[in-house]
Amino acid sequence: MGKNILEFKHVGKRYDDNVVLRDINFEVEVGKFYTLLGPSGSGKTTILRIIAGFDQASSGEVLFDGQQINTVPANQRQVNTVFQDYALFPHMNVAENVAFGLQIKGVKKAVIQQRVKEALHLVRLDGYGNREITAMSGGQRQRVAIARAIVNRPKVLLLDEALSALDHKLRVDMQRELRQLQRQLGITFIFVTHDQEEALAMSDQIMIINDGKIQQTGTPVDIYDEPLNHFVAEFIGESNIIPGVMKKDYVVDINGQDFECVDAGMKPNEKVEVVIRPEDLDITSVEKGKLRVMVDTQLFRGVDYQITAHDQQNHEWTINSIHKTTVGAEVGLTFDPEDIHVMRYNESEKDFDARLDSYEEDED
Numbered sequence: 001m002g003k004n005i006l007e008f009k010h011v012g013k014r015y016d017d018n019v020v021l022r023d024i025n026f027e028v029e030v031g032k033f034y035t036l037l038g039p040s041g042s043g044k045t046t047i048l049r050i051i052a053g054f055d056q057a058s059s060g061e062v063l064f065d066g067q068q069i070n071t072v073p074a075n076q077r078q079v080n081t082v083f084q085d086y087a088l089f090p091h092m093n094v095a096e097n098v099a100f101g102l103q104i105k106g107v108k109k110a111v112i113q114q115r116v117k118e119a120l121h122l123v124r125l126d127g128y129g130n131r132e133i134t135a136m137s138g139g140q141r142q143r144v145a146i147a148r149a150i151v152n153r154p155k156v157l158l159l160d161e162a163l164s165a166l167d168h169k170l171r172v173d174m175q176r177e178l179r180q181l182q183r184q185l186g187i188t189f190i191f192v193t194h195d196q197e198e199a200l201a202m203s204d205q206i207m208i209i210n211d212g213k214i215q216q217t218g219t220p221v222d223i224y225d226e227p228l229n230h231f232v233a234e235f236i237g238e239s240n241i242i243p244g245v246m247k248k249d250y251v252v253d254i255n256g257q258d259f260e261c262v263d264a265g266m267k268p269n270e271k272v273e274v275v276i277r278p279e280d281l282d283i284t285s286v287e288k289g290k291l292r293v294m295v296d297t298q299l300f301r302g303v304d305y306q307i308t309a310h311d312q313q314n315h316e317w318t319i320n321s322i323h324k325t326t327v328g329a330e331v332g333l334t335f336d337p338e339d340i341h342v343m344r345y346n347e348s349e350k351d352f353d354a355r356l357d358s359y360e361e362d363e364d
């Protein structure tokens with residue numbers, strides 16, 4: 001484990017009676033690409049604003065490099081932000097935009113020139129210093145915004161939906177570039193997005209937030225393979241989520257049949273939700289299959305067919321298969337025990353209630 005550059009300890013935030021963050025706890029290791037992922041209004045930007053010092057936590061502690069910084073003003077934090085709309089100065093050229101922060105700090109002119117040059121080189125804008133901002137494309141403006149932030153050599157760079165204004169192709173290119181730049185600089189990046197694919201592709205660690213509460217933190221693979229609750233399973237990728245009952249460790253009952261699974265530690269007869277990813281399912285004959293379903297739709301997608309079906313209990317299934325089938329046919333489903341993941345039923349709600357109780361006790 002590396003050193004933590006940032007820690008949130010039981011951070012809460014409210015605006016008057018409106019609670020927007022509840023008991024937020026997380027740690028960011030030095031030099032990592034850390035992503036805050038969640039739907040609109042979940043509280044991601046509020047967390048960034050608290051890190052940047054534009055806003056203060058209502059309760060709890062924010063530590064930077066081991067020091068509590070709750071009331072440290074924004075301009076004294078070793079943090080820079082790249083905003084969604086870039087917030088560039090339209091009346092200044094590229095170099096003047098990038099130089100701005102250093103000028104405010106009173107850095108010598110020769111040093112500024114050198115650092116601006118380096119920053120523009122890092123974002124592959126060598127020679128663009130004298131261009132007007134208005135003469136730059138969306139992707140180029142994005143790069144200027146990043147150069148303007150990294151020229152200050154922050155310990156942490158905050159990026160708020162920094163790629164969302166770009167079209168799809170440019171966005172994917174910038175994802176690669178940003179990741180490469182982060183490795184090259186070794187600066188910790190905290191990246192906000194509502195796009196789960198982007199989060200999976202770019203991050204070392206992801207925190208998933210919904211409704212002001214952390215749902216899960218982990219590596220992209222952890223979160224994809226072992227979602228902790230219904231929200232995460234639905235939000236990240238496509239999932240089949242089917243009700244089941246835990247029989248004993250490593251055995252779950254689906255539709256009255258026993259299946260091996262990878263999970264243990266639940267009570268016998270505990271109600272659970274079974275998660276199986278569409279790409280882990282395949283279709284075969286009814287005789288060879290483990291579960292019988294009726295095919296409802298089939299969509300050819302180039303690499304595979306996306307098939308939807310329902311079982312005898314009327315649960316919906318989505319299957320991504322390279323095998324073609326027929327709408328209306330009865331087919332068997334195959335899957336491996338290691339692809340069956342079991343979640344506690346309504347775990348998120350139970351967790352949330354417990355945390356809410358302790359939060360309210362703290363405040364009394």
Ligand SMILES: Nc1ncnc2c1ncn2[C@@H]1O[C@H](COP(=O)(O)OP(=O)(O)OP(=O)(O)O)[C@@H](O)[C@H]1O
Pocket residue numbers: 015018020038039040041042043044045046047194
């Ligand atoms: N200054 C404020 N006063 C009152 N409520 C606020 C204020 N700022 C944010 N909120 C509320 O806090 C909640 C979280 O907002 P936040 O901007 O952090 O969400 P987000 O996850 O970043 O969403 P988006 O992706 O849409 O930007 C929202 O319900 C928002 O209305």
